[in-house]
Amino acid sequence: MDIKDLTRVESQLMQVLWKLEKAFVKEIIGELPDPKPAYSTVSTIIRILESKGVIGYEAFGKTHRYFPLISKEEYMRYEADKFLGSYFSNSVQDMFSFFVQEKKIDMKDAEHLLKM
Template structure:
């Protein structure tokens, strides 16, 4: 699976949230300054093409309604897996320790994670 750029990911986040959308709907969810319609249209078509394959569409006369072809969860798994391999020696322990050292996770959150692991969630 291809890694998305920041702009592509922003667009996919909007599409995952809406579940299906026309370009104008996606633009509404994007942060200011809003990109031009043609820019969003070009990026979404690129996300539909190979080697991406992240998006599909339905025809509505002269316009398209776009739908995600890959789930947010599937992308998260791939993205986190690649990051773990590249930055944390393929170790969840190293990854969690990094966030703890950077104070990005609290002791209470770590306890909640341990409880979830013990429960098999």
């Protein structure tokens, strides 16, 4: 499957769908932080996600129940690969070095990760 980039808002809705597994628009809105977006706004973003091929739906009369077509892990892998390629020329060593230098990870944690 060809995964498409998601905007911050699209990603936020996907987080809700991954959590709920299947949901109607009202249920999705209920999981979003305040202030809640308008129903029409969420519906529009849902249609965009559908056009990107990352969600599907089941029809229930005039309403739809939406569900993810890609797993959270698949999307995380896509984003991680993109991040590694864009910023570190696909070098895990360069990425680790950067995070150690920036004190985002200490050597003990880095060694533990390398043993995994």
